[in-house]
Amino acid sequence: MDPGEEKRLSVIPISYYLVLSAILFGLGAVGVVFKRNIITILMSIELMLNAVNLAFVAFARAHGQIDGLVFVFFVIVVAAAEAAVGLAIVIMITQNRQSLNVERINLLKF
Amino acid sequence: MPILDHLWIIMALPLLGAAVNGLLGKNWSKSVINSIAIGSVSLSFLAVLELIREFAQLPADQIPWVRDYFTWMTAGTFHIAFSLQVDQLTIVMLLVVTFVSTLVHIYSTGYMAHEGGYYRFFCYLNLFVFFMLTLVLASNLIVMFVGWEGVGLCSYLLIGFWFLKQSAISAGKKAFITTRLGDTAFTIGILLAFWTFSSLNFGDMFKSIVQMPSDTMAHAGVLTIIAILLFIGAIGKSAQIPLYVWLPDAMEGPTPVSALIHAATMVTAGVYMVARMNPLFSRAPIAMLVVAIVGAATAFYAATIGLVQTDIKKVLAYSTVSQLGYMFLGCGVGAYAAGIFHLMTHAFFKGLLFLAAGSVIHAMGGEQDMRHMGGLRKQIPITYWTMLIGTIAIAGIPGFSGFFSKDEILDAAGSGPHKNTVLWLLGLIGAGLTSFYMFRLVFLTFFGEERFDHHKVHVHESPKSMTIPLILLAILSLGGGWVAAPHLMGGTDHFEAFLHPVFAAYAPQEAGVEQGVSLAGSAGAAGEISGNPTMELVHAITGPPVIVAVLGLLLAWWFYIRKPELPEKLAKSLHAPYVLLYNKYYVDEIYNALFVAPLLFISKYILWHVIDEGIIDGVVNGTASAARGAGGKLRQLQSGNVRSYASWVVLGAVGFAVLLLALLRVSH
Numbered sequence: 001m002d003p004g005e006e007k008r009l010s011v012i013p014i015s016y017y018l019v020l021s022a023i024l025f026g027l028g029a030v031g032v033v034f035k036r037n038i039i040t041i042l043m044s045i046e047l048m049l050n051a052v053n054l055a056f057v058a059f060a061r062a063h064g065q066i067d068g069l070v071f072v073f074f075v076i077v078v079a080a081a082e083a084a085v086g087l088a089i090v091i092m093i094t095q096n097r098q099s100l101n102v103e104r105i106n107l108l109k110f
Numbered sequence: 111m112p113i114l115d116h117l118w119i120i121m122a123l124p125l126l127g128a129a130v131n132g133l134l135g136k137n138w139s140k141s142v143i144n145s146i147a148i149g150s151v152s153l154s155f156l157a158v159l160e161l162i163r164e165f166a167q168l169p170a171d172q173i174p175w176v177r178d179y180f181t182w183m184t185a186g187t188f189h190i191a192f193s194l195q196v197d198q199l200t201i202v203m204l205l206v207v208t209f210v211s212t213l214v215h216i217y218s219t220g221y222m223a224h225e226g227g228y229y230r231f232f233c234y235l236n237l238f239v240f241f242m243l244t245l246v247l248a249s250n251l252i253v254m255f256v257g258w259e260g261v262g263l264c265s266y267l268l269i270g271f272w273f274l275k276q277s278a279i280s281a282g283k284k285a286f287i288t289t290r291l292g293d294t295a296f297t298i299g300i301l302l303a304f305w306t307f308s309s310l311n312f313g314d315m316f317k318s319i320v321q322m323p324s325d326t327m328a329h330a331g332v333l334t335i336i337a338i339l340l341f342i343g344a345i346g347k348s349a350q351i352p353l354y355v356w357l358p359d360a361m362e363g364p365t366p367v368s369a370l371i372h373a374a375t376m377v378t379a380g381v382y383m384v385a386r387m388n389p390l391f392s393r394a395p396i397a398m399l400v401v402a403i404v405g406a407a408t409a410f411y412a413a414t415i416g417l418v419q420t421d422i423k424k425v426l427a428y429s430t431v432s433q434l435g436y437m438f439l440g441c442g443v444g445a446y447a448a449g450i451f452h453l454m455t456h457a458f459f460k461g462l463l464f465l466a467a468g469s470v471i472h473a474m475g476g477e478q479d480m481r482h483m484g485g486l487r488k489q490i491p492i493t494y495w496t497m498l499i500g501t502i503a504i505a506g507i508p509g510f511s512g513f514f515s516k517d518e519i520l521d522a523a524g525s526g527p528h529k530n531t532v533l534w535l536l537g538l539i540g541a542g543l544t545s546f547y548m549f550r551l552v553f554l555t556f557f558g559e560e561r562f563d564h565h566k567v568h569v570h571e572s573p574k575s576m577t578i579p580l581i582l583l584a585i586l587s588l589g590g591g592w593v594a595a596p597h598l599m600g601g602t603d604h605f606e607a608f609l610h611p612v613f614a615a616y617a618p619q620e621a622g623v624e625q626g627v628s629l630a631g632s633a634g635a636a637g638e639i640s641g642n643p644t645m646e647l648v649h650a651i652t653g654p655p656v657i658v659a660v661l662g663l664l665l666a667w668w669f670y671i672r673k674p675e676l677p678e679k680l681a682k683s684l685h686a687p688y689v690l691l692y693n694k695y696y697v698d699e700i701y702n703a704l705f706v707a708p709l710l711f712i713s714k715y716i717l718w719h720v721i722d723e724g725i726i727d728g729v730v731n732g733t734a735s736a737a738r739g740a741g742g743k744l745r746q747l748q749s750g751n752v753r754s755y756a757s758w759v760v761l762g763a764v765g766f767a768v769l770l771l772a773l774l775r776v777s778h
Contacts, residue, residue, distance in 0.1 A: 029756075029760045032753075032756055033753050033756050033757045033760065034753070102753075
């Protein structure tokens with residue numbers, strides 16, 4: 001990255017990134033809580049993870065440290081694994097129950 | 111000098127015996143328990159004999175011989191070591207305690223042979239000896255207090271030995287609680303002593319007492335207060351007015367216990383304490399007067415109750431209270447040696463009387479009421495003869511031990527440096543009463559017609575294990591006073607001369623001179639009257655104490671042998687005083703109404719129903735029901751709906767973030 005571009009980027013204050021991150025996280029949280037479709041819930045979780053990733057990257061950039069970037073890689077890897085396993089489970093559930101509604105997946109409930 | 115360096119051995123032996131028998135003895139045979147119990151105590155007695163041999167070779171400037179074994183507690187300037195000491199007073203007490211204990215242990219093997227809880231009995235008895243020796247050997251007030259409380263504990267355990275009997279349990283509790291009243295004052299006295307002298311070691315305390323100005327009759331200072339507080343402890347322990355009420359009830363315990371604890375040793379602890387603290391008491395004339403008055407009053411008062419009691423052990427119990435009064439009277443008029451002398455002779459003859467009474471009860475198959483005895487002298491001759499010797503000794507007939515010691519006390523009260531005619535007169539009348547009720551006991555028990563059912567009672571002499579201690583004690587009751595005999599002929603009183611260093615070392619200046627006079631020239635004073643030893647002897651054995659003793663004897667003989675119907679007539683014609691005496695002046699009832707009943711009322715209706723049930727239980731139950739109510743409400747959060755949990759998590763996270771931000775804002 002050349003110095004000019006770096007300067008231009010640093011013009012955007014960190015709070016902008018954080019506010020965006022908070023909004024995305026909030027949307028994700030609302031989605032997890034209020035949505036009933038299991039696919040939507042998984043997507044909302046992805047949204048929350050990416051909101052956190054955004055915050056990590058913004059902090060890493062602002063403090064000039066690499067730790068945040070490393071965390072982001074971990075989060076992406078875990079998210080990918082989660083998506084793979086989660087979607088496989090969703091497929092199995094759908095085949096068994098013919099429904100994507102979480103309210104109806106209550107076999108283990110007391 | 112092995113024993114002098116290891117004084118603890120003397121007291122450790124009985125403790126070891128108690129531990130072995132108490133922890134392991136439950137299933138052992140009686141002979142094993144016997145050999146451990148008697149062995150430990152008699153070894154302790156042998157150790158005392160060896161100690162005396164070594165003590166005799168000690169140079170005078172090394173007495174009292176003090177040994178610190180370990181530091182017990184330290185807090186700032188408060189330093190208490192576990193220290194023991196030996197001086198002439200200790201020697202006398204050690205001899206009495208270990209000797210009488212050994213005999214009582216031997217006697218108990220016969221007396222308790224048919225009782226359950228055999229190992230428990232000997233465990234307690236050994237433990238008692240340990241605590242008594244601690245009390246006697248102690249070199250500071252705290253270690254002494256340990257022994258003091260320990261003997262009280264053992265007394266409680268042994269009075270309530272037959273714990274299935276309600277009256278025995280009540281008597282045990284009564285003894286424990288009553289003495290506790292005195293001990294409260296005793297504890298305060300110890301604290302005040304530390305506050306005043308900054309040390310509780312006898313030696314240090316006495317050194318600072320000597321440097322303090324003495325209290326006088328007109329000016330009562332801290333010395334008087336300490337002395338009186340300590341004496342209140344002695345009142346409880348040694349059963350004096352007004353705390354004597356526990357001792358007659360303590361007769362619920364087995365008879366050997368009555369002999370050892372409630373006649374010979376524990377109850378004399380108060381007398382020993384007063385004698386031990388003689389530098390303090392000698393400088394507090396008001397306290398001395400209190401001691402003498404309480405002693406003389408008790409000596410007289412308890413003797414009057416003894417006149418009409420019908421239970422053989424109760425008579426002896428009141429007699430013990432009365433004799434303890436004499437010991438305090440002796441100490442109170444400054445004749446500490448006479449008090450201790452009476453303590454020693456009393457241990458012999460009262461121990462003997464109790465053991466003999468036990469033998470009578472044993473022979474009668476448990477009967478204690480003298481009205482159902484009579485004519486026993488042919489059937490149980492050894493018991494009869496030994497008991498007769500004990501009776502003659504306590505009555506003060508010349509030649510027997512009680513005569514020498516009681517005579518010395520009355521002599522000091524009547525003509526000593528602190529003489530007091532009223533107290534002397536009380537003591538004198540008490541002596542007459544003593545002689546009367548003791549011979550009454552003997553006549554009712556051993557003479558006259560047999561007032562029991564021959565089909566029910568099979569009278570038999572006790573086994574050897576019981577009669578041999580009786581005989582040994584009878585010999586001492588007969589001869590134990592003769593160490594003081596030359597005094598009568600104008601010579602030295604060996605007992606008083608032996609104890610003289612203990613009581614002279616810190617004696618007040620003027621009293622010291624007087625004591626010297628009384629020791630060296632007491633005969634001189636009397637000598638002015640008669641001039642030669644024979645006349646003095648005649649004078650001594652025809653003095654007022656002897657006259658009242660003989661009068662008591664004759665009166666008892668007249669009442670109970672010559673005209674046995676007379677006492678009943680007299681009881682009828684003097685009905686009111688008789689009933690008053692028979693019911694022990696209603697003191698138990700008065701105490702019950704004044705102290706016990708209000709205490710029970712407060713305990714029941716305020717402490718129990720209000721404080722305990724209302725407040726304490728209320729707090730506990732309230733906490734429980736608050737927790738249950740809160741739980742009931744909080745339970746509704748647990749709906750099982752995952753999405754509501756998730757909302758709570760989010761809400762919590764948001765709340766936490768807001769809080770964090772607010773805190774950051776504040777800190778900046």
